Amino acid sequence: MKAPKKLRIALDAMGGDYAPGREIAGAVEALQASHMQFEIVLVGDEQVIRHQLALQKAEHLPFTVAHASQIITMADSPTVALKQKKDSSLAVGMHLHKEGKVDACVSAGNTGAVLSAATLILGRIKHVSRPMIGAFIPAEHGTCLLVDAGANVDCRAQHLYEFAVMGSIYVELLKNKERPSIALLNVGEERLKGTEAVLEAYKLLSSSKYNFIGNVEGSDILKSKADIVVCDGFLGNIVLKFGESVPSFLKNKLRKFSARGIINKLAVSMALWPLKVSLRDMDPNEEGGVPVLGVNGVTIIGHGNSTAKGIKNMILRAVEVAQSQVNQKIEAALAEKGF
């Protein structure tokens, strides 16, 4: 009997604010956590990577290095960078995936560039009009998948419908949730509220076979009213970033309170433990990153300032997605409804 082929994940070792140190630390953690059940291809400057592997005493682990001479930085314009830096770690990693040499390509680098690279190099899944980003937002009961979380500024009803279908399949397979609930993000629960695109998407989803529960408001996301919340990428990006800024806002408020006196300081020090535990879900490192959905492949985008744990979780999530049938199911589902 032949052993099943080990999965191979390409990691953009030069993406992220603290690359390649944290990238490689996270990759080591991922391999150790999974007992080496897959291989990692580290993409980037070979000399720098080998040096880091030596520093972290990780040369014995199942790493391959794919050399890339250039780096796309956070300040680069995504489309310009992809044209000019053909030998960037991101482009090289994505091409390895396109050529079938790896089963996924993950990066904590420039979000726009990763999204563009995935879309341009891997291409779209058949029947998908626009790839998008899904982001898990912590909610009272589990998480809520926000789609689109930032890929598409202007969206028509058809796009919103496709985001809903892709999100539903992703949550069903990756969070093991049967018939997850889908809602449109709107300014009221009434059917006749919202922009033209949202009104039209409401009709499309109502007559679909998916578990569409109607509109939800901004206050319903954290209340876990729906498993998947659908909106255009302009709104999604702003809501996502607003939410991510809450913990540091709170920290600053507590710091000010603490500065008012010794008793205040003591009270805050007592408050830190329950707060830390309660806010743990709000740490993007727990999820590891946001998947790009709708492209012919598996890509997860990590936060630029991911910790090693964040990188580890990004890699482990990519392994899960690569083992799932997400893309085949998306293609089949969107083939059914012909626009």
Next chain:
Amino acid sequence: MKAPKKLRIALDAMGGDYAPGREIAGAVEALQASHMQFEIVLVGDEQVIRHQLALQKAEHLPFTVAHASQIITMADSPTVALKQKKDSSLAVGMHLHKEGKVDACVSAGNTGAVLSAATLILGRIKHVSRPMIGAFIPAEHGTCLLVDAGANVDCRAQHLYEFAVMGSIYVELLKNKERPSIALLNVGEERLKGTEAVLEAYKLLSSSKYNFIGNVEGSDILKSKADIVVCDGFLGNIVLKFGESVPSFLKNKLRKFSARGIINKLAVSMALWPLKVSLRDMDPNEEGGVPVLGVNGVTIIGHGNSTAKGIKNMILRAVEVAQSQVNQKIEAALAEKGF
């Protein structure tokens, strides 16, 4: 010498989830806090109001009652309700304002209905295309005025420009802030990001005399990057409601943590004091309500579940606005730039 005429504020005594009890309690607090420097006209069912005044031993205070036989509920459709309930407390109060019998009309009732009543009955200020709602969001340093917070679902660049101008004048006069900073809410700080309306509004604001600082992202609102954040009412409503849901999300998380054992419970009880103080700014009752800007008059919309303190602050804010030159300044400012 003639004493200056006392201001008169109409309060929709039947609006709000706990009307008229809380409305009247708040009105009493407002009069006491200001040493009776203005008068309040309570609008609603006279018998019910007189009964409440007696219950609260407030008959001796400078209240006038204006009878209205109908009530617009939270479940009513705003436009339908305004057509069918001509003798609602809201419509009667707004007509008193229109006729110059009061200097402001405030309500913690159905937000959409208050907005529609203000727009339809009071009419727009000259040169204003669309009245809108401004909402103060607590930020690291003071508050940030979000405009439009929910009045207009679809907005063109001209509307965004007008929101910015109205917001700037409001903050300058009501928060005593000279040349407050204005930013467009966007998915990135770069000039060329965003929807068509936002790109065009960027140009209009750049060439204006206002203190326009460019784009800010969702994460910049709580960081106090700008005094006024401009967006369409669809986005604004969703961001506002998302933000308002954060404290109860946090409370629920802490409750769950607390339930895990006696030590956890103790830690949470210690955490409550600093948290309560730190989150005080996030309580909408501190601000009292959101102003409707762009109408020929003074209207503040309170939260449906306002406390008496919330009602008090809504009334006091209306007094401040009525004493200011907000509307005259808006008319003059928008007359300058002819679209």
